[in-house]
Amino acid sequence: MTQSFDIPIDKRRNMLDPVPELLEISARKPLFGRPGGMPQWFVTDRELVRQILADAERFSSMPPPEQDGHRPDPHPGSLLQTDGEQHARLRRLVAPMFTVRRMKTLEPMMTRIVARRLDVLERAGRPADLMRHFARPVSGLVLAELLGLPRDDLPELSRLADHRVSRYSPRRDSATSEYIGHFRKLVAAQRRDPGEGLAGALIREHGDAVSDEELIGICESVANGSLENTSETIALGTLALLCHPEQLALLRERPELMDRAVEELMRYTSVVAAVSPRTALVDVEIGGEVIKAGEVVSCSVFAANRCPYGGGDDGAGDGGSGGDGGDGGAADGLDITREPGSHLALGYGVHFCLGAALARLQLRVAFTGLLERFPGLRLGAGAEELRFRLLAPQFGVETLPVLW
Template sequence: MPDMRPTALPYGPSEELTRLRTERPLTPVTFPDGHVGWLVTGHSLLRAVVADPRFSSRQELAHMPVVKAEGATHIPPAPPGMFINMDAPEHTRYRRLLTGRFTVRRMRQLAERVERIAAERLDAMERGGPTADLVEAFAQPIPALVICELLGVPHDDHETFQRQAAALSDHGVPLEEVLAAMNGMGAMMHDLVVAKRAEPTDDLLSDLTDSDLTDEELTGIGFLLLGAGLDTTANMLGLGTFVLLTHPDQLAALRRDPGLVDGAVEELMRYLSIAHTGLRVALEDVELGGHLIRAGQSVVLSAPAANRDPDKFPDPDTFDVRRKATGHVSFGHGVHQCLGQQLARVEMRVALRALFERFPTLRLAVPPEDVRVRDDSDIHGVRALPVTWDEV
């Protein structure tokens, strides 16, 4: 199994993944437990796999490409509510209930809230300036406050949830700490569900208490949405800012034409692919790309390699805010495509625009090679991003 982690900043696919995509975009690989499965690095093949119901998202069926603890090559079935690791009809039931709650009205309300949160964070940065760690001061608080507001998490619990969510995806965190974070997060979410049933407020979790979902299912859904909507966007904001600051010509184009921000966000999603590895299992024999994938074989999906596929994106290793990056697979594809993708886009657009409008002279405070990276995780990013600016 090749190392699935993207290489050093700004996190492109490794040379081995790039070579495999060129020579054999669907290739057999041996997993850590000896299972022989497949690795997909081509864009069209990856989309074909994730759109095909003959490939399961149930990870209890899968052989794992990364061993997180000694002897732990499998994971148990998804608990109630954790629908991303389920297939139809269970996945369909949960997905249908949630899709109706991600309304245009709620997204518009959250966009206004993102603007206020971003302004508050920038005010605090300015008062403490002219230097800051952008991750701590800006990138982490914004999605934390937004997703907690979406779910109705009390303000006093925001920091705890944020810390626990980060621990779950970081391979460098000891297993006992990961389990403690998982249990703690689950307990806090269960208490929140009970509170929402007793006294609903204007939030997504309260809305769902009117459905036929059990407390256990609501806890799983809240756990999933909090983890998925917090760590990913925080790392995209931090790493996305790094990319813009190290591509001054692209940042200058964005400053000249703020209308490019929508395309710039899509290009950052494509270029960075921070949620880098997916996994499916064949439920039956499937012909794909001239090969026979046998029932029971695990298929690993490399989003960074697929998003840099020259057959889909010309000159794919170049970051270009004017590129039409539609069709990237950073939010997945098919029935499992990210439910919160529009919220993530809103957060990125609003936050990046506000950041560079407030600090037009923003720049790195250290050489790019000295930026501390988060490279041993399911979600990649920078651990800290020291920045500075000229005071007026």
């Protein structure tokens, strides 16, 4: 794949693998400063990334200053770009809605949605676009059920999402405003008549203690993860399995490995290349360097997940959720038998993905349904023909033609 050098190093990929430059940087100098611009520091080492993300006392997740020195304010309900008690309060409000037990009650709904979308995929004819007919609709329909969002809003939300994440779209600013407007309309409707979705439940349980702006921000945070992160992981996870037929055959032979496969596919694809930048609140000595107060750090989740690393435990605490060209040299290859719990695809520390149980369940249901329905699933185009989204916040594939 031809790489453009205006693409940040952690967003460049050979199919789904790290480019050699990223592997070399990670091995030689996994924490380094970059002159000018933002961020000023770049981190690829897994343990250093964990240390920074876990250190909420010395590193802020608030939006860093822009080039002109202006510091944008995060949305009041942002789970990813708030600190301290503001962030803790939002998590206390929302966390009960995302417990493993509550997510399990959604499994029958997810199974029905997956089955219906597989019907649509099958009727679409061969080759069929897995992104258009399955990955995105599944994620969107689950989101609609979760939030109480009208299904008729989903096509427009998806279109607006494409514009707002593209740095080249002339509609980027207006699309962002319109995108948020959908959640503003949802919250207003739920204030009048609270339903069974997330917004309605928060209104019933907390009333005026949670503001409309906070509800809008919470809904937007959840939507960003579902519409983009989950749909891209469904598509790229499928691609990874199809490009590693021995792993796909093993999963078909041993379906009890599905939970491990989900963890491994999240790690391997790492659709969120880097979490929200962190800003040092004080001088911090780490990795043999001193990050000075006010300096900004970009933590490469992709490098931390794919460059050589050891074991470890999951973080506790909002963020986040293979290629055909071998296993990227020294990078870890796809292994669905890998011991789970050591990747950073769902973040780490106090911002560990609040919707982790939702993402894991949705991916398990989607992959299980897809592989059961289509035992002969295979790519409908050469892997070299696929076009990837490298500059969007979430790495993804534009279309994924499949046959069966």
